[in-house]
Amino acid sequence: xxxxxxxxxxxxxxxxxxxxxxxxxxxxxxxxxxxxxxxxxxxxxxxxxxxxxxxxxxxxxxxxxxxxxxxxxxxxxxxxxxxxxxxxxxxxxxxxxxxxxxxxxxxxxxxxxxxxxxxxxxxxxxxxxxxxxxxxxxxxxxxxxxxxxxxxxxxxxxxxxxxxxxxxxxxxxxxxxxxxxxxxxxxxxxxxxxxxxxxxxxxxxxxxxxxxxxxxxxxxxxxxxxxxxxxxxxxxxxxxxxxxxxxxxxxxxxxxxxxxxxxxxxxxxxxxxxxxxxxxxxxxxxxxxxxxxxxxxxxxxxxxxxxxxxxxxx
Numbered sequence: 043x044x045x046x047x048x049x050x051x052x053x054x055x056x057x058x059x060x061x062x063x064x065x066x067x068x069x070x071x072x073x074x075x076x077x078x079x080x081x082x083x084x085x086x087x088x089x090x091x092x093x094x095x096x097x098x099x100x101x102x103x104x105x106x107x108x109x110x111x112x113x114x115x116x117x118x119x120x121x122x123x124x125x126x127x128x129x130x131x132x133x134x135x136x137x138x139x140x141x142x143x144x145x146x147x148x149x150x151x152x153x154x155x156x157x158x159x160x161x162x163x164x165x166x167x168x169x170x171x172x173x174x175x176x177x178x179x180x181x182x183x184x185x186x187x188x189x190x191x192x193x194x195x196x197x198x199x200x201x202x203x204x205x206x207x208x209x210x211x212x213x214x215x216x217x218x219x220x221x222x223x224x225x226x227x228x229x230x231x232x233x234x235x236x237x238x239x240x241x242x243x244x245x246x247x248x249x250x251x252x253x254x255x256x257x258x259x260x261x262x263x264x265x266x267x268x269x270x271x272x273x274x275x276x277x278x279x280x281x282x283x284x285x286x287x288x289x290x291x292x293x294x295x296x297x298x299x300x301x302x303x304x305x306x307x308x309x310x311x312x313x314x315x316x317x318x319x320x321x322x323x324x325x326x327x328x329x330x331x332x333x334x335x336x337x338x339x340x341x342x343x344x345x346x347x348x349x350x351x352x353x354x355x356x
Contacts, residue, residue, distance in 0.1 A: 065257035071320030074183045083175035088165035088307040095159040095201040096129035103158045116140040123212035126205035144194040150223030150336040153196045157203035164305035173228035180323035191330035210275035223336040225286040227276040233293030234314040237265035242348045254328025283340030
């Protein structure tokens with residue numbers, strides 16, 4: 043009888059026990075996914091029309107991103123670089139950068155990037171206004187909810203992507219000597235982010251993002267493939283030996299509208315884009331607060347060997 047009473051008491055206690063609080067990653071994701079910001083930002087950028095680097099429209103996009111960041115407490119910097127071949131001549135070529143400072147200056151940066159520029163036709167909504175919008179929302183969410191992590195989180199909104207990745211190349215030339223724990227680039231439409239290209243990285247890079255997202259079951263299916271994606275802003279980081287991910291975004295209609303007049307805001311999947319904003323915020327936080335040392339940077343010899351294995355010219 044005493045044993046039955048004890049068992050009943052244990053069951054009652056277990057039933058009354060509180061569930062563990064949600065992780066910081068889950069809290070960040072939930073806030074980003076509930077926000078109307080992604081759609082509002084994407085519509086505003088798309089409404090500017092074709093944002094060719096160096097054009098007045100692209101300059102307005104740069105100012106828009108900087109103003110949104112400043113409005114939530116960041117101190118954005120607009121960094122000019124040499125106008126690339128194929129750019130318009132109306133305005134300087136500029137990248138927009140903003141940092142969420144970490145507590146340990148000895149740790150490498152965690153960088154999230156998307157590109158503000160587009161081609162001369164269409165609204166550049168899927169390529170890449172929607173991912174700029176997702177990262178602006180991730181930046182706002184992190185600023186509102188997250189305590190300072192170990193590593194600094196940097197947001198980078200590049201231009202010149204359509205001119206052979208001129209803006210991200212300029213960033214790497216100017217900032218590549220700074221330690222980077224990880225860069226993550228979002229540039230493949232508005233579809234759900236199912237995984238990441240590891241850009242020739244090893245299992246330790248896959249383990250890093252899986253560890254960063256581990257507190258919540260919803261991201262257990264996020265995968266990593268070793269393939270290099272050479273046609274976006276991740277590639278200058280690959281060449282510099284910096285660990286870099288490219289979001290694997292499943293957007294069935296992306297190829298058909300890419301670089302066409304049909305790349306308009308009405309084609310975007312805003313529900314998926316909000317999920318990407320949440321994932322980006324969670325990933326940035328998880329990596330930035332990771333206790334493990336930074337991943338090693340590849341040497342120039344290792345980079346040459348890597349590109350050679352994939353048959354890619356530097």
